[in-house]
Amino acid sequence: MPAPVxxxxxxxxxxxxxxxxxxxxxxxxxxxxIRSSFREEDxxxxxxxxxxxxxxxxxGYPAHFGQLECLKLIASQRFTDKRIGYLGAMLLLxxxxxxxxxxxxxxKNDLSHSTQFVQGLALCTLGCMGSSDMCRDLAGEVxxxxxxxxxxxxxxxxxxxxxxxxxxxxxxxxxxxxxxxLLNDKNHGVLHAAVVLVIEMCKHSPDTHAYFxxxxxxxVKSLKNLIMSGYxxxxxxxxxxxxxxxxxxxxxxxxxxxxxDESSEQMNDILAQVATNTETSKNxxxxxxxxxxxxxxxxxSESGLRVLxxxxxxxxxxxxxxxxxxxxxxxxLKMVQTDHNAVQRHxxxxxxxxxxxxxxxxxxxxxxxxxxxxxxxVRGMMKELLYFLDHCDPEFKADCASGIFxxxxxxxxxxxxxxxxxxxxxxxxxxxxxxxxxxxxxLLISNANSLHAYIVQxxxxxxxxxxxxxxxxxxxxxxxxxxxxxxxxxEFEDETPVQVTEDEVLDVLEQILHSNLxxxxxxxxxxxxxxxxxxxxxxxxxxxxxxxxxxxxxLDVELQQRAVEYSxxxxxxxxxxxxxxxxxxxxxxxxTNGPMHATVNGNVDETEEEGHLPAQEQLSQQAQVNNLLDLxxxxxxxxxxxxxxxxxxxxxxxxLLDLxxxxxxADTQPSALSGGQTQLVLDGIAxxxxxxxxxxxxxxPSIIAYDQNGLKIEFSFxxxxxxxxxxFITLRASNSTxxxxxxxxxxxxxxxxxxxxxxxxxxxxxPAVNSGAVTxxxxxxxxxxxxxxxxxxxxxxxxxxxxxxxxxxxxxxxQAWE
Amino acid sequence: MQFMLLFSRQxxxxxxxxxxxxxxxxxxxxxxxxVQTVLARKPKMCSFLxxxxxxxxYKRYASLYFCCAIEDQDNELITLEIIHRYVELLDxxxxxxxxxxxxxxxxKAYFILDEFLLGGEVQETSKKNVLKAIEQAxxxxxxxxxxxxxxxxxxxxxxxxxxxxxxYE
Numbered sequence: 008m009p010a011p012v013x014x015x016x017x018x019x020x021x022x023x024x025x026x027x028x029x030x031x032x033x034x035x036x037x038x039x040x041i042r043s044s045f046r047e048e049d050x051x052x053x054x055x056x057x058x059x060x061x062x063x064x065x066x067g068y069p070a071h072f073g074q075l076e077c078l079k080l081i082a083s084q085r086f087t088d089k090r091i092g093y094l095g096a097m098l099l100l101x102x103x104x105x106x107x108x109x110x111x112x113x114x115k116n117d118l119s120h121s122t123q124f125v126q127g128l129a130l131c132t133l134g135c136m137g138s139s140d141m142c143r144d145l146a147g148e149v150x151x152x153x154x155x156x157x158x159x160x161x162x163x164x165x166x167x168x169x170x171x172x173x174x175x176x177x178x179x180x181x182x183x184x185x186x187x188x189l190l191n192d193k194n195h196g197v198l199h200a201a202v203v204l205v206i207e208m209c210k211h212s213p214d215t216h217a218y219f220x221x222x223x224x225x226x227v228k229s230l231k232n233l234i235m236s237g238y239x240x241x242x243x244x245x246x247x248x249x250x251x252x253x254x255x256x257x258x259x260x261x262x263x264x265x266x267x268d269e270s271s272e273q274m275n276d277i278l279a280q281v282a283t284n285t286e287t288s289k290n291x292x293x294x295x296x297x298x299x300x301x302x303x304x305x306x307x308s309e310s311g312l313r314v315l316x317x318x319x320x321x322x323x324x325x326x327x328x329x330x331x332x333x334x335x336x337x338x339x340l341k342m343v344q345t346d347h348n349a350v351q352r353h354x355x356x357x358x359x360x361x362x363x364x365x366x367x368x369x370x371x372x373x374x375x376x377x378x379x380x381x382x383x384x385v386r387g388m389m390k391e392l393l394y395f396l397d398h399c400d401p402e403f404k405a406d407c408a409s410g411i412f413x414x415x416x417x418x419x420x421x422x423x424x425x426x427x428x429x430x431x432x433x434x435x436x437x438x439x440x441x442x443x444x445x446x447x448x449x450l451l452i453s454n455a456n457s458l459h460a461y462i463v464q465x466x467x468x469x470x471x472x473x474x475x476x477x478x479x480x481x482x483x484x485x486x487x488x489x490x491x492x493x494x495x496x497x498e499f500e501d502e503t504p505v506q507v508t509e510d511e512v513l514d515v516l517e518q519i520l521h522s523n524l525x526x527x528x529x530x531x532x533x534x535x536x537x538x539x540x541x542x543x544x545x546x547x548x549x550x551x552x553x554x555x556x557x558x559x560x561x562l563d564v565e566l567q568q569r570a571v572e573y574s575x576x577x578x579x580x581x582x583x584x585x586x587x588x589x590x591x592x593x594x595x596x597x598x599t600n601g602p603m604h605a606t607v608n609g610n611v612d613e614t615e616e617e618g619h620l621p622a623q624e625q626l627s628q629q630a631q632v633n634n635l636l637d638l639x640x641x642x643x644x645x646x647x648x649x650x651x652x653x654x655x656x657x658x659x660x661x662x663l664l665d666l667x668x669x670x671x672x673a674d675t676q677p678s679a680l681s682g683g684q685t686q687l688v689l690d691g692i693a694x695x696x697x698x699x700x701x702x703x704x705x706x707x708p709s710i711i712a713y714d715q716n717g718l719k720i721e722f723s724f725x726x727x728x729x730x731x732x733x734x735f736i737t738l739r740a741s742n743s744t745x746x747x748x749x750x751x752x753x754x755x756x757x758x759x760x761x762x763x764x765x766x767x768x769x770x771x772x773x774p775a776v777n778s779g780a781v782t783x784x785x786x787x788x789x790x791x792x793x794x795x796x797x798x799x800x801x802x803x804x805x806x807x808x809x810x811x812x813x814x815x816x817x818x819x820x821x822q823a824w825e
Numbered sequence: 826m827q828f829m830l831l832f833s834r835q836x837x838x839x840x841x842x843x844x845x846x847x848x849x850x851x852x853x854x855x856x857x858x859x860v861q862t863v864l865a866r867k868p869k870m871c872s873f874l875x876x877x878x879x880x881x882x883y884k885r886y887a888s889l890y891f892c893c894a895i896e897d898q899d900n901e902l903i904t905l906e907i908i909h910r911y912v913e914l915l916d917x918x919x920x921x922x923x924x925x926x927x928x929x930x931x932x933k934a935y936f937i938l939d940e941f942l943l944g945g946e947v948q949e950t951s952k953k954n955v956l957k958a959i960e961q962a963x964x965x966x967x968x969x970x971x972x973x974x975x976x977x978x979x980x981x982x983x984x985x986x987x988x989x990x991x992x993y994e
Contacts, residue, residue, distance in 0.1 A: 124965060131939050136846070162949065167944070169946065196954065244910075291906050294900055294903040333871040334902060365869055366870065
């Protein structure tokens with residue numbers, strides 16, 4: 008067999024390959040040769056072959072068949088073999104493969120080899136990849152080597168001991184005496200390794216802290232020698248003596264001084280010396296200062312020293328090196344809680360970092376700015392942050408906006424400022440704010456009684472200028488609807504009221520309603536607002552009636568339904584209209600549920616919390632519902648309410664996904680479960696509800712969708728006349744058992760080509776012995792006329808036991824979709 | 826330090842040293858992820874990034890990226906010095922080192938690293954001692970014949986333009 012190609016020859020060939028396939032080809036051929044060479048137990052070229060495998064492994068090719076060969080190389084007498092063998096072992100083996108245990112014996116022999124470099128290889132390999140078994144077996148050898156006369160061996164043994172302790176912490180004690188001696192070592196490498204070893208020991212056992220606190224003066228002396236000693240070429244880095252060792256000692260001091268007064272006291276002086284004497288023109292000096300700062304902040308240091316440390320970070324903020332600015336901000340962020348006032352002093356420098364070119368620095372600075380906002384600086388800081396929000400990259404806007412909201416909520420000096428701030432965010436970064444900010448602001452506004460006139464005028468002006476920021480427009484439209492009268496007549500303090508006419512206001516709203524640029528939700532807001540104005544404006548009723556009625560034939564179902572219902576109010580229920588459209592009752596923010604979950608303080612105590620509805624829509628619906636409910640309460644009509652809604656809400660999202668998961672349609676519109684209380688309530692008062700008028704009585708046979716354990720669910724169908732793609736399913740759940748079924752909740756999911764809307768059920772209890780039923784209406788929009796499939800999830804409790812079943816409904820009559 | 830990776834601007838891995846036990850698959854995944862992340866960063870960004878629960882410190886030298894993963898308590902700035910020291914060692918050893926030196930003599934690059942770091946910690950703070958140890962160990966290796974480096978020279982990664990040819994096997 009001819010000698011295999013040289014390693015470098017192979018590398019050259021591989022690099023010459025022009026395509027991936029060609030490279031694979033070369034490697035496969037070579038691997039075949041290597042395998043056969045391994046099989047022949049060729050000793051001469053094993054080393055070369057393993058080296059080649061290491062190279063291929065780095066390129067991502069499998070090389071596990073070289074593992075055993077590594078062991079053979081390690082066992083060889085030739086140094087070249089050992090060197091490559093150990094290298095291969097470190098790269099190709101890992102401690103989870105049993106093969107590596109075969110190495111233990113070789114390692115043991117090599118640890119006591121006569122050549123320091125062989126010993127070194129063994130220590131290095133053990134320290135890099137020794138498993139816990141291996142560490143247990145070899146700990147004794149390592150401990151002996153800690154006392155070796157050769158510093159080359161001592162330093163490696165100390166770091167191997169670090170690995171041993173990492174793997175088997177209980178072996179720690181056997182290293183203690185030797186380690187203490189190593190801390191006196193003159194050799195920097197050994198001393199460094201010893202310090203690392205002590206740090207590792209402290210990590211694993213609190214007892215060692217006490218043991219090594221005694222060496223603090225010694226460590227202080229070593230550090231002092233380093234900073235006081237003159238130039239020593241061997242360890243000098245840009246004029247600083249052994250920065251690696253300095254940093255490591257500082258780190259150990261930090262661990263030992265933590266919550267210990269005496270040791271902290273002992274190191275105060277040297278820390279001050281390092282902090283003041285270290286040359287800061289290069290990164291290396293700053294690395295030491297940075298470590299010093301961390302130590303000062305962690306131990307029980309004097310207050311003067313702490314201020315010095317924060318000032319060092321303050322200086323870092325002005326450094327030209329972005330890395331140094333970054334660590335400064337990171338550290339300040341860590342200590343802003345403990346040393347708030349000291350950090351606060353660098354506020355202006357931190358604010359300046361908002362304009363840094365480096366995005367990571369900008370982000371840190373932004374986080375830190377928010378951490379620094381408090382009651383006394385909120386106005387100034389917000390000015391800076393709002394300016395930042397105006398100018399920052401889009402990636403920052405969402406976080407910055409929500410940070411501003413939070414800070415404003417916490418520290419707002421007054422309501423007007425708070426509302427101004429939020430409005431400013433909506434004006435500048437409207438498309439980046441979270442969904443719930445619209446209801447949040449509306450809530451805030453509605454609670455600021457005395458400011459309504461000011462707000463509505465301001466918002467009106469804002470959307471006259473720019474009607475593209477949807478959240479802002481939604482808030483504005485809501486306010487104009489709600490406080491339209493104040494917009495026209497209201498005066499606010501010293502500000503000159505805007506001069507507008509009724510027609511101008513309606514022009515603006517109609518423009519938003521008609522505009523293609525408006526989101527659907529915004530248009531819904533607009534339609535409702537226009538309707539509300541019918542009682543707030545004196546002379547525009549006819550115009551409003553016309554504007555509303557146009558949408559009675561809107562292609563959008565939601566708009567259409569609203570318009571039809573509102574038109575009905577103009578006609579048959581005109582006497583109720585003023586009461587119905589009264590101003591919203593005060594919404595109280597319930598402390599436990601957060602701002603989204605508002606409870607209405609009217610005569611009907613009902614929470615609406617369909618977390619899966621787009622938040623804005625929810626609120627607008629809520630607004631209407633509440634108005635309607637107000638009225639209904641007055642006229643003593645008991646509205647059909649969906650009681651179980653509240654209890655099921657928290658998990659709905661997850662459950663819905665579960666349901667959909669089965670159908671592989673995870674992205675179906677979550678609005679499938681929206682509770683259309685508005686519609687039902689209106690249905691209750693209108694003898695011919697829009698649904699009924701617009702649906703065509705067709706002869707579609709009913710089906711039994713579910714019938715098990717006494718629970719029977721029947722679907723009956725109606726196709727909408729106005730929209731043939733719209734199917735109304737009335738489900739009727741009845742119970743043939745002896746006991747009632749309580750907390751009955753039905754959820755449904757359809758494939759994503761459908762849209763499903765679930766109305767509120769008539770109740771949550773399915774009474775026993777078929778003495779009644781729960782009915783619920785579903786609206787299914789099937790524009791593509793696909794065969795309908797549905798998955799149901801039913802939860803209820805029966806005989807005190809909670810029951811949850813899933814069911815699939817596939818037997819829809821073809822008339823229901825064709 | 827949990828691991829160190831060297832890779833080229835094209836995303837090719839040139840050296841990997843792992844100080845924590847991980848499966849090959851996991852190592853490949855991490856490498857791919859980090860190479861992508863680091864290469865996507867703009868030059869004016871700082872050298873640190875947070876990744877999983879580790880801190881990544883990287884520095885580019887000509888066509889090569891040196892990338893270290895350190896723990897939360899570790900000092901990023903001194904890690905930059907460690908990277909720089911390693912580059913200096915390579916430079917001294919190869920004489921104005923370039924990427925090709927590391928490709929063709931990857932095992933030497935590993936030997937040097939193993940004399941400088943052990944188990945992820947600095948073991949020798951003196952440049953001279955590291956190089957002395959490597960040279961002496963090299964002498965123990967019986968070399969079949971001296972050979973001239975015949976790969977074309979690249980831009981030196983340290984900007985040191987004195988060329989010294991190095992030979993191995």
